[in-house]
Amino acid sequence: MRKPALYSRSARAAPAPAPAGDGAAAARPAPSQVGQVSRRSRWRAGLAAAAVNPRLMWAALALLGALLLASVWQLSAHGPRALTQKDIDAAVLRTLTTQNLPSRAARAAEKIRPAVVRVVSYVKNKKGEDVEHGVGTGVVITDKGVILTNLHVVQAAQTIKLVFADGSESGANIAGVQAQHDLAVLQALVIPDDFHAATLRTTADLAPGDEVVAVGFPFGIGPSTSAGVISGLGRAFKSPEGEQEINNLIQFDAAANPGNSGGPLVTMDGEVVGIVTGILNPTSHRTFVGIGFAVPIESAAGAAGLPPF
Incomplete structure (x- = not known):
């Protein structure tokens, strides 16, 4: 079943103001309650991550198995004994030190990879044969086969081929362009059965230093993943081949090379x-x-006619 495009309005949450007057102290939770809430939050976050990542799921199962064995041993050796928070913390620490858990960048890349597309453009040679003209990257943004890439990846192409994450292929037509942002909207002619669209997120809360990942096909190799941070916002850039300066760009330092063009920054x-x-x-x-640039997703989605965030 094809999945629809998703939109996220994630933003940094502001702390709630404390009640005024003497009631503030009475409303403040007891230290034991704070510890319980914190522990519940950690467990919920761990369970959510495990549901997304198979490696975390297996780690969680191993932890549960260890706790079960500990309970059985305690029951057989010393009679019934309830597990304490100290027992649970020790088991969690043991799991974290013995399991090789994926990094945040690895989890981000794993989530976006099904929506990353290899884009290959072709032109005709003098014999009328298709010759590869360039390789770039695209990202699926709707379940109807709409894909964003850079205009310079497909400009002058006579034929466009897409290679999806599952290895299936399709031709594509250019459905729209936004030359001022070097963007092209592609429409896949064949849509795979298990089609994945990316989740798009507003850039309103981005700040220099935020971690990001770039996924694409640098020099045709990929999908390849690189990680870095946002270096700046509102930048301007003019490529050596281009005549027009592009404004309001995101500057980042995750490694990117020819072939990454059109790929997602996540x-x-x-x-x-x-x-x-x-x-x-x-x-x-x-x-x-060390300096790469990306068009904010608000401009990119606008090129495809999607509503603003």
Whole structure:
């Protein structure tokens, strides 16, 4: 069953104001209650992560097995004994130190990868044969086969081929362009049965230092993942080949190279905040030196006619 595009309005939560007057102290939870709430939050977060990531699920099962064995041993050796919070904390610590859990970047890449598409453009040679013209990246944004990529990836292409995460292929047509942001909207001609659309997230709460991941096909190799941080916002960039300056870009330092163009820039939650569009290199080499740029997803989604956040 195909899945619809999802939108996230994730934002940093502001702390709730404390009640005024003498009632503030009475409303404040007791230390034991704070500890219980904190422990419940940790368990809920762990269970949510386990549901998304198989490796975390197996780690959770191993932890539950260890707790069960401990209970049985205590029962057989010393009679009935309730597990204490100290027992649980020790078991959790033992699991964390013995299990190789995935990083936040790995989890983000795993979440976005089903929506990442390899985009290959072709032109005709003098014999009328299709010749590969360029390779880039795209990201699925709706379950109807709408894909975002960079205009320079497909510009002048006579034929476009898409390769989806499951290995299936499809031709594509250009359904729209937004030249001022170097964006193209592609429509897949064949949609796989198990089609995944990315979750898009507003950039309103992004700040320099926020961690991000870029997934794509640098030099045609991939899907490849790189991680870094947001370096700045509201940047301007003009590629050496381009005549038009692109404004209001996200600057990031996750490694990107030719072939990453059109790919998603995502948060640690795996939500798309931008479309990778260019890299800055003061030399004539088209390689990454630490500065990449992405079009904010609000502009990119607007190119596809999607409503604003």
